[in-house]
Every structure is written in C-alpha cells, then in structure tokens.
Amino acid sequence: MVANLDELKPKDPTRSFGDTIRRILFFEQEKLCAVCMKEVAFDDMEVHHITPHSQGGKTSLNNGAIVHKACHPKSEQEVSAFYEKWRLRKSYLHQKKMQDRGFSQPPEAGTDYEQDGVVIPHGTPAKMEYQNGEQVYEGRFEDGVLMVNGLAYSSLSSAANALAVTKNGKKTNLNGWLYWKVLLPGDDHWTPVRSLRDRAESKDQE
Structure with missing residues (x-):
C-alpha cells in the first residue's frame, strides 16, 4: 500500500x-x-x-x-x-x-527505409505533388518510416492517401510509388521513387 x-x-x-x-x-x-x-x-x-x-x-x-x-x-x-x-x-x-533559429544539427545515425527492394537512407528528404502541383507535401525518411508534419507512415501509399484529397475534398486511393520523389544524398535533383523500384526489380531479374 x-x-x-x-x-x-x-x-x-x-x-x-x-x-x-x-x-x-x-x-x-x-x-x-x-x-x-x-x-x-x-x-x-x-x-x-x-x-x-x-x-x-x-x-x-x-x-x-x-x-x-x-x-x-x-x-x-x-x-x-x-x-x-x-x-x-x-x-x-x-x-x-x-x-x-539558425541552429544546424549534425546528422544522426538511423534506420534506413526499405520497401519492395528499395532502400532509402535515413534522413533523405521526400516530396509529393498531386493534381499538377496544386497539392505539395514534404517530409523526410527517418528511422525506417516516412515522416510528414510530425506523423509517421510505414508505406508511401499510406502517406499519400492520408495527405492528398480530391478536388471534391474526398479521400484518395493513390499508389504512393507514382507520386513521391526523394533527394538522395549527394544529388541535386529529385528522383521519383518508382524509378528506384524499377532499378531494384531489374537487378532481381538479372
């Protein structure tokens, strides 16, 4: 007691x-x-x-x-x-x-994101555009998940459908692979994640 x-x-x-x-x-x-x-x-x-x-x-x-x-x-x-x-x-x-406030933080070690044979390094920025750029969402891959506005998503599609809405304001049913892009370490351009999956599938067939 x-x-x-x-x-x-x-x-x-x-x-x-x-x-x-x-x-x-x-x-x-x-x-x-x-x-x-x-x-x-x-x-x-x-x-x-x-x-x-x-x-x-x-x-x-x-x-x-x-x-x-x-x-x-x-x-x-x-x-x-x-x-x-x-x-x-x-x-x-x-x-x-x-x-x-202008404080830069040193990169931290973390778990990479993996899905369908694609590996995206921890800390990689991500961006999604929907309806010809009318809706733009940005996030980052951290510790094995996609973080957007402080929320964690385990898959690209779950993130896409939680964020995007139709012109009528209804929920979407999107294939996230077709919409997300990443800024890979050392690159100065955004890479569509679907191209990363295509490469991974090509290597599996070799």
Whole structure:
C-alpha cells in the first residue's frame, strides 16, 4: 500500500490551460491538430494534456498539444495511442524550431527505409505533388518510416492517401510509388521513387 502511495503524483491545481498558453501553443504547433494533422481554428481548439492531468501531468506549455474539439483523446486507449504519436510530432517540432533559429544539427545515425527492394537512407528528404502541383507535401525518411508534419507512415501509399484529397475534398486511393520523389544524398535533383523500384526489380531479374 505504501509503495502505491509513493508512486502517486500530486495533481496540478490548475486544470484548464489559460488563454496565454493556448495562444502560444497555437502558433508553436503550426495551427495543426496533433491528432488528425489538419488545420484547427482557434475557436475550435482544445489543449490536450500529453501526460494526463489525472496522472500528475502539469497544465503547462511542455505538456500541452492542440487538438480539434472533436479529436480530443478521451478514452484510455485514445490517450495511450496519442502519446506514442506525440513523441514523433514533438521531435519534428523541436528540430524545426532549431532550424528556424539558425541552429544546424549534425546528422544522426538511423534506420534506413526499405520497401519492395528499395532502400532509402535515413534522413533523405521526400516530396509529393498531386493534381499538377496544386497539392505539395514534404517530409523526410527517418528511422525506417516516412515522416510528414510530425506523423509517421510505414508505406508511401499510406502517406499519400492520408495527405492528398480530391478536388471534391474526398479521400484518395493513390499508389504512393507514382507520386513521391526523394533527394538522395549527394544529388541535386529529385528522383521519383518508382524509378528506384524499377532499378531494384531489374537487378532481381538479372
């Protein structure tokens, strides 16, 4: 019983995020809902405790994530899933803040991305254009996944369909290999990933 009491953390007496913190988070987190990664209006925004308030999470800048009211994680399962997603989102925001301030970060070792015989080095920039360039999305391959706006995608198609929408605003069903390009280390031009797959398939047939 004593051991369990020792593990309890006192709750922050302040439960709701104040207007100042809400506004800072709104701009720091690029006005994007941390759940669906769509733009959120300030009036439709709530701030989620990353470490739940019920578990001792503080009502502070370092423990807040902006979300749509409809996206706000409620259940234990939703809160747990959000926490895992937020770790990647937080890393992205930190790196972007450092770059905006003019600090360059040394390249870090990481796991390369592999799919259908294609290997893309960790840290490789990626770009996707849809509907003749009307929609452009940029990301980076990090630790074996494609990171875009702080969200991780395990395949090119899952990323393409999560990001792109039709002219009518509906979800797409795209083959990501046909849309993504990469800026490989040492290159000064973007290479379509489908050409990398074609090369890999040609080598397998030799």
